[in-house]
Amino acid sequence: KAGVTQTPRYLIKTRGQQVTLSxxxxxxxxxxxxxxxxxxxxxxxxxxxxxxxxxxxxxxxGRFSGRQFSxxxxxxxxxxxxxxxxxxxxxxxxxxxTANYNxxxxxxxxxxxxx
Amino acid sequence: SQQGEEDPQALSIQEGENATMNCSYKTSxxxxxWYRQNSGRGLVHLILIRSNEREKHSxxxxxxxxxxxxxxxxxxxxxRAADTASYFCATDKGAQKLVFGQGTRLTINP
Numbered sequence: 001k002a003g004v005t006q007t008p009r010y011l012i013k014t015r016g017q018q019v020t021l022s023x024x025x026x027x028x029x030x031x032x033x034x035x036x037x038x039x040x041x042x043x044x045x046x047x048x049x050x051x052x053x054x055x056x057x058x059x060x061x062g063r064f065s066g067r068q069f070s071x072x073x074x075x076x077x078x079x080x081x082x083x084x085x086x087x088x089x090x091x092x093x094x095x096x097x098t099a100n101y102n103x104x105x106x107x108x109x110x111x112x113x114x115x
Numbered sequence: 116s117q118q119g120e121e122d123p124q125a126l127s128i129q130e131g132e133n134a135t136m137n138c139s140y141k142t143s144x145x146x147x148x149w150y151r152q153n154s155g156r157g158l159v160h161l162i163l164i165r166s167n168e169r170e171k172h173s174x175x176x177x178x179x180x181x182x183x184x185x186x187x188x189x190x191x192x193x194x195r196a197a198d199t200a201s202y203f204c205a206t207d208k209g210a211q212k213l214v215f216g217q218g219t220r221l222t223i224n225p
Binding site: 004031033035037042043044045048050055056058088090092094102103104105106107108109111 | 148157158159160203205210211213214216218
């Protein structure tokens with residue numbers, strides 16, 4: 001099976017712009033979660049989507065949003081970019097047939113730099 | 116916010132030695148997992164231990180979990196240069212939301 005793929009791998013934006021990141025989960029996986037990794041805050045949970053619905057949400061401002069499509073692919077969007085949004089954004093997929101935890105498989109990440 | 120703290124923050128050992136990393140967390144959990152990350156790349160899942168388990172092995176990895184102390188340890192035996200990476204523990208309460216520790220940066224010297 002192909003692993004989790006994320007596009008693009010690298011992205012440079014300027015303050016005030018918006019950005020959309022894409023994640024394709026492992027085939028058959030219905031849950032997609034997003035995480036932000038920064039040197040200061042470490043790895044933090046953004047949100048999780050399951051069957052096109054946001055099921056869990058982390059403590060991030062409304063500028064961070066996401067969605068999931070019927071094929072389980074997910075996108076996350078960050079509007080009005082700030083310098084502090086520079087981070088590695090990681091996507092993870094799992095089968096998650098129930099709300100109980102299933103092992104999450106991570107993609108390679110998208111490195112976002114905000115200038 | 117970070118659920119866990121890992122100790123030490125950095126560890127440097129010689130190839131062939133054993134490496135032990137510790138993780139503490141604050142609230143009750145369903146599962147605890149360990150991940151490896153090479154140079155700011157994606158996370159690789161190493162092992163998952165459930166809250167009702169005390170020890171688990173996978174190849175050269177041994178994980179223990181003490182829920183009374185809210186702590187876990189990861190032991191890597193017979194370390195290799197390829198084990199050089201950052202190691203993170205992550206906990207969950209049964210949902211698809213992982214809470215990560217700050218990580219231990221492990222360096223294996225040849």
